[in-house]
Amino acid sequence: MNRSGLSEQQLQAYFTLTEVGNLLEQAVSSQLRADGDLSPVQFAVLATLGTSDATYRMTDLADRIVYSRSGFSYQAGQLEKRGLIAREPSPQDERSTLVTITAAGRELLARVMPGHVDVVRGVLFEAMPDGDVAVLQGVLGPVRDRLRAAPPRSARPRRRS
Amino acid sequence: MNRSGLSEQQLQAYFTLTEVGNLLEQAVSSQLRADGDLSPVQFAVLATLGTSDATYRMTDLADRIVYSRSGFSYQAGQLEKRGLIAREPSPQDERSTLVTITAAGRELLARVMPGHVDVVRGVLFEAMPDGDVAVLQGVLGPVRDRLRAAPPRSARPRRRS
DNA sequence: TATTGTTATACTCTATAACTATA
């Protein structure tokens, strides 16, 4: 434990995680742009919608993807303009908007996925022993779960006008 | 191994890593902005320069921080304007620019660090068993080393004019 | 010719605050 409140080991692990994350995002970003004209965020939206079968509200998707509401509205607008997602008012609560992936969205996802997976393998898994995959998930999975359970950004009260 | 070339386990671990990285960056970004009016990239520059004693060339720093040259020139300009770093031509190779952190830069780094470390602990380490820290470093350290050894972005040949 | 770095340009992204509508 150094004077800052994190051990040297923890600080190193944090920097390593950050650097790997940046490098990974960089590599993935090029591939997505080249193969599908998608940003990492847009890919995350399509992947989230295309993998889970669930429908999401705008706010929930924004929280999951880690975005401000307004920023997510912009991104959803971009994807909707290209016909990759659809928005419709929720029957239960007409304030809410439900987001679904379209057939075209699924097609693009399928078209982009193989190259994407190739990049991820090359960057992250090629030199990683198989056993380490479970170890990584074992360490970071609980962290993710705990963060998801924490009050999300959109829950922060807004200022009065 | 699913049809895409990554096992389901690998895909999950990749998504988890990405999500934790995003959440972490989000949290850290607020703290840095509030306490030092710094972006995560600007913090990374100061932290890299302030931690290692080495001097870096512009290109090497850009590669380390994972940035385009032009983008890094912009960021270096921002930091220099605030007196946090200094640039000078290299004596050995006058094409190169050496970057150093100033006393003011160190002061700002020291001022920002405690809160920064608090956030990182809260997000990443609070619920992580001590043993997992070494495990995480053990898994991601080699990945990072391998990526650093790979030809960096700036090595990509530029188009002829 | 190749490399280092900067800059002009054009664009994407992002957040804050204001706004509308529903609960």
Added chain:
DNA sequence: TATAGTTATAGAGTATAACAATA
């Protein structure tokens, strides 16, 4: 009064390509 979502605005960040200087 609180919540969901959009949008106007304004600014920050980013990359490409062109540029100048040195090797």
